[in-house]
Amino acid sequence: MSNVNVYKQRPDAARAESPLFHAGLDELARKGKSSAGVILREKKLLGHLVIRGDAKDPAFSGGVHSALGLELPVALTLVAKGDTSLQWLGPDEWLLIVPSGQEFEIEQRLRKALDGQHISVVNVSGGQTIVELSGTNARDVLMKSTTYDVHPSNFPVGKAVGSTFAKAGAVIRHTGEDTWELLIRRSFSDYIWLWLQDASAEYGLAVKA
């Protein structure tokens, strides 16, 4: 169709293993205690698209808006509508997260709306996952893990940053007063899962399905 290769990568029906599949989170969720300072949930198998383009070009921001119904977020923020969120990753880079299986159709829609522009859309759905941390001690766990200042005065709801996380990296998103999301890479997910269990041990950790 164009000068780029776009094809549907997710099968309609096939067994899927999210990056944290091996941790058996569903099983843990059934066994877990109800009161815990930290509650963890994997928001798995969503559609992740990395969008690149020129933020200063009204045709680009307009095209993104017409395709998604979302304004391009400014630096260090994310915007969300329903199950779709769009996050600033860099001056010319955004992360779009959509419900599982919609990524192919949305990529096509985006490409159509941005036709003729120098842009890039890349499906990275298999390469990362979201771990949601909530609870009264979620912020304490973040303080153990990242050098970035996660105090609400510096990190209000709606902010998102990429930073260090233990000895790996993560995108940290503040989505609700006591709710945070970590966007982590598949290959590092086991390390981060071990780290999070350890860091939240003193507050009590519950897993939510």
Added chain:
Amino acid sequence: MSQVNRLPKGGRVDRSQPLTFTFNGENYQGFAGDTLAAALLANGVDIVGRSFKYSRPRGIVAAGAEEPNAVLQIGSTESAQVPNVRATQQALYAGLVASSTNGWPNVKNDVMGILGKVGGGMMPPGFYYKTFMYPQNLWLTYEKYIRKAAGLGRAPLEVDPDIYDHLNQHCDVLVIGAGPAGLAAALVAGRSGARVILADEQEEFGGSLLDTRETLDGKPATEWVAKVIAELEKMPEVTLLPRATVNGYHDHNFLTIHQRLTDHLGEIAPRGQARHRVHRVRAKRVVLAAGAHERPLVYSNNDLPGNMLAGAVSTYVNRYGVAPGRQLVLSTNNDYAYRVVLDWLDAGQQVVAVADARSNPRGAWVEEARARGVRVLTGSAVVEARGNKRVSGARICAIDLKNHKVTSSGELVECDLIVSSGGYSPVVHLASHLGGKPTWREDILAFIPGEGFQKRHCAGAVNGVFGLGDVLADGFEAGAKAAAGAGCKVVEGSMPKTEKRKEEAAVALFQVPHEKSTSRAPKQFVDLQNDVTSAGIELATREGFESVEHVKRYTALGFGTDQGKLGNINGLAIAAKSMGISIAEMGTTMFRPNYTPVTFGAVAGRHCGPLFEPKRYTAMHRWHLEQGAEFEDVGQWKRPWYFPKRGEDMHAAVARECKAVRDSVGILDASTLGKIDIQGPDAREFLNRVYTNAWTKLDVGKARYGLMCKEDGMVFDDGVTACVGENHFIMTTTTGGAARVMEWLEIYHQTEWPELKVYFTSVTDHWATMTLSGPNSRKLLAEVTDIDLDKDAFPFMTWKEGLVGGVPARVFRISFTGELSYEVNVQADYALGVWEKIVEAGKKYNLTPYGTETMHVLRAEKGFIIIGQDTDGSVTPDDLNMGWCVGRNKPFSWIGWRGMNREDCLREDRKQLVGLKPIDPNKVLPEGAQLVFDPKQSIPMKMVGHVTSSYMSSTMGYSFAMAVVKGGLKRIGERVFAPLTDGSVIEAEICSSVFYDPKGDRQHV
């Protein structure tokens, strides 16, 4: 044993909670609220250790971090051992077990003690080095015994059961020290709404206010402390950190605080709790209110147990209800020291005499002491302590300060406790960590913090401000400035009222004169922990060590865990006097982090055990585990190394895996290769510039191998890149080079060629890759895919899309084994299912999983290089005999072209990659073995290259290697030799590096 020195009342200890503990094998009792030092003193324990060098008995001197002697080993079990604990900083808990670190066989009867006494006069500084220097080869032997005899505690031999962690903190104002200045600063900053951290190293906040005689608002100062803490505790943005020592002051107002969370509860932390926590603080402003350390006077035998700091005795009396003696003598040069006299009298003890170096002191406390009948000897000092293992008397003489002389025969008074105070040294350690040279102030006889390179405010005693009212005012002001500087709005507040008291200035007195010369007088100790005497310092200056830094290193003054807390200023003063210069001219040594010792556990935090380093896994990892794979670390990745069957060793497993691939088909998890999605109209041009070869004519649907060089023309990565759309490429990189290459592309795009329209996105983790390799790979793949695999429809170095195992896949027909190969890429979430389907279908073809070792052997048989193994950052494409991969006619000067055309890179005798065939086909050359042309030459031989890869080939039936050899490409057929460390030599023939299927027929079928 009863607590002989415990006063009937007083102190902040809880007498209803007795705690038993053990010191050097004997049981004692103390109270909750005691420090270990307070409890030892309460029990009349005089000797807590033997000195480092002379092995003299030593007792507790101080009450805080500056304690030089009571540095103990704690722990009842091997795994709980902690060295270097100051008894003055360790809270007492039930069952505490402590022992002296110096003193063998025991502190009371020490072998070295006799040596020290006999040889004492013959052990000047530098003794060990001077005496044991020759013969040089015996030093190692000497050192072993000296260290054993000296001892400074020991690390546990068993695994520490505790956990330690780190917390990243950010604040507007970090207040260091919770004495009067720090509390005032924290209060005003807290009230402004600032994010405040207040850290103090002691068990409770209050600092000097916990044992002061002075009142605030007419009430005991501790009431004000309690009120302030209560207010601070209610502020949501204020973090209070007791038992937390600010140990390091680093650049950009980054400070490290070492908090001992549970050390007061027991030797092992309650389950699930971290024992220590390091707070890594980034502060907008710092208020340094570290206070001051009292300076002892330097007189003969001032190290005998029973010599203490004046203020420390007040602390023991007022805070712990402990009187470490009966009959006290004070030797001082200042008014403030008199509080110990009044405290001692209030405790019902006897003050024998005060020796005041001043001629006519008339301050308020001096007069109060006189009024209460204390004998004050003016113009005098204690010149010598007397006693054996404990002070039994003091010799007080009149002294002439100006001429540094004893002017009377003096008198010997009976006493069991000599306390001294030579003034107060601001704790400038933290202020010096970043290089600010402390400044001498003659008016207060002290160094204060020098230039602050950071946004820092000093307050209170550390700032040279001493009166309580002034200290509080200084604290409030610093807190207000800090809060305002951090952008907070300061609110007005009022200070508590302090007493007015007449105080007179001190006179300068550091070393007390003696009738004999310094070197003849009984030892006068300056640095008790390092056994540095005034005579030693004089000797240092006499021997020409005039710089303060040299004096320090010659004598060990201020070394080690002590960091000169007690002795530094006295030492400098003595050195200055000895050289006839002022202290200001002498200057001071610098202090380094850490202020007090930090356990290794706290340094490591949670980065230990399984969390020491991230381990990266592929989507198929679980399957590899189930198959019993052995793993190899490749960067942070865990890659299957080989898949041993029952009873197989690595050699057998690899031979079997190799044979399966050559004969039928094998499967490899290649997911770890770096993968970069490249889109944009200039993508092709960009590839032309970063790869050595040409990309202009690569059609959509095709793939090509590329080499990447740095500017110097040296190879730094390689991989296959496929054209998936006219403006769309998928680049693969080496596993270890993935992040490096991604950064490389971005750097060049962002800094050199921003005009090129291209975007790069890492898809390494998104795609899982499984490689089918071997003559039966086509047949096997055909069973699980809808892609037309016909050799003409899907030729070598092309790719296709289709379903594999029911999952959309991109399949690349490329080969790293030389066999017919397909690399199947699917979204990683679905990879395990696809892998299992292929494995199931592959049973009839003896599909064999293989690991990196087999991959290495197979590729080496084909002469394919591995970046970082066959290259080392010093080889050009031509050195690798890969000139075919260099686009010599590309119009744009691509990265590496100029570099590889430098004269040196064009030499024909450069080390070049060749194959080696050992003459004995059963001998495998060790990788890394150096090569020579003539094995008979004498050592050192002329080395002409080395082996880069070497294996036994079960396919070919002989051993083979790849190597770099000088001018090797022109030496095909010649011999090289590898002389090995065991004396044997392996001889090999230089040959082409392509050993197997040189025409490449097998991968093209």
